[in-house]
Amino acid sequence: MILHIVFGQSSAANLKAAFELDPNLAGEVLCFEDDLAVGPLFILDTPDGRRARKEWWAAMQAAGPAMAGTQAALAVDAAPEAEAPETTYEDVDPVRALKGRLREEEELTVWIWAGQNATDVCGYYWLISQLDRFSGRIHLIYLNNLPFLNEKNAVFYPTHLHQILPKEFLKAKKLAREVSLAEFELDGDEWRRLMNENAGVRLLEGGKKIRGEAAAFYDKDLLQAVTQEFQKANKVIAQVTGKFKYPVMDQYLNWRLKELVREEKLEARGELKTMKDYEVKLPGGPAPQADATEEATN
Numbered sequence: 001m002i003l004h005i006v007f008g009q010s011s012a013a014n015l016k017a018a019f020e021l022d023p024n025l026a027g028e029v030l031c032f033e034d035d036l037a038v039g040p041l042f043i044l045d046t047p048d049g050r051r052a053r054k055e056w057w058a059a060m061q062a063a064g065p066a067m068a069g070t071q072a073a074l075a076v077d078a079a080p081e082a083e084a085p086e087t088t089y090e091d092v093d094p095v096r097a098l099k100g101r102l103r104e105e106e107e108l109t110v111w112i113w114a115g116q117n118a119t120d121v122c123g124y125y126w127l128i129s130q131l132d133r134f135s136g137r138i139h140l141i142y143l144n145n146l147p148f149l150n151e152k153n154a155v156f157y158p159t160h161l162h163q164i165l166p167k168e169f170l171k172a173k174k175l176a177r178e179v180s181l182a183e184f185e186l187d188g189d190e191w192r193r194l195m196n197e198n199a200g201v202r203l204l205e206g207g208k209k210i211r212g213e214a215a216a217f218y219d220k221d222l223l224q225a226v227t228q229e230f231q232k233a234n235k236v237i238a239q240v241t242g243k244f245k246y247p248v249m250d251q252y253l254n255w256r257l258k259e260l261v262r263e264e265k266l267e268a269r270g271e272l273k274t275m276k277d278y279e280v281k282l283p284g285g286p287a288p289q290a291d292a293t294e295e296a297t298n
Contacts, residue, residue, distance in 0.1 A: 002027030011161035018169035037118035
């Protein structure tokens with residue numbers, strides 16, 4: 001039996017649709033939701049590291065709309081403020097169940113699917129660092145700068161699995177290869193490097209090379225998109241993401257906008273919740289006249 005692993009629900013739909021076209025490809029799909037391309041990774045292989053990341057995600061969710069399914073494997077009830085975290089935190093290792101299945105189901109093989117983006121590559125490094133004892137049963141399908149056909153039968157180079165048509169997965173499956181012992185060692189070392197670096201943002205430079213940057217890496221792009229006039233935060237974020245080769249999570253940019261407001265690099269009006277709830281502008285500049293104009297005409 002094949003257990004297909006993808007990173008994010010958007011990567012699963014077309015893969016599942018491909019099962020109907022090729023029964024030999026069919027299997028169970030396991031989806032890991034956590035986007036490891038952003039946020040803290042330090043000692044993530046320990047209970048303290050997983051707790052720190054869970055708390056960071058909680059802060060992110062408070063800064064904007066909760067991501068559906070995000071950190072589902074790590075979800076626990078929030079501890080009351082009066083109680084010490086050490087007595088309320090439940091350490092949930094999201095890979096523990098996977099390793100348990102591999103021990104119990106000796107015929108089970110794993111196919112890790114990764115597109116050419118930082119989310120998938122970081123997810124691969126995270127998994128491969130924990131699965132070395134199952135060498136020979138772990139396979140990788142990495143769609144690194146490979147051509148596929150789109151709906152118009154034109155050649156394109158997808159960066160994410162959800163961009164690939166179900167029929168094109170039949171071609172992609174031929175890329176499946178066993179992860180070598182050397183890769184378990186080298187890529188496991190790369191994951192440990194990423195944890196120790198603990199960058200705020202991780203970017204894919206090509207191949208499987210990941211570069212870390214500060215959490216404020218996208219702030220300059222957000223500031224460039226803001227003007228002296230108030231505009232909705234979601235409009236600012238849409239302008240910024242439209243310029244990137246690789247998409248950046250809206251919720252992350254929403255959090256960064258709010259940080260810029262807190263740092264007084266931007267002014268805001270409205271409730272700082274979802275990116276549809278408030279507006280931002282550069283400090284100073286012309287004061288908004290809309291309300292005064294309406295009052296004068298009423």
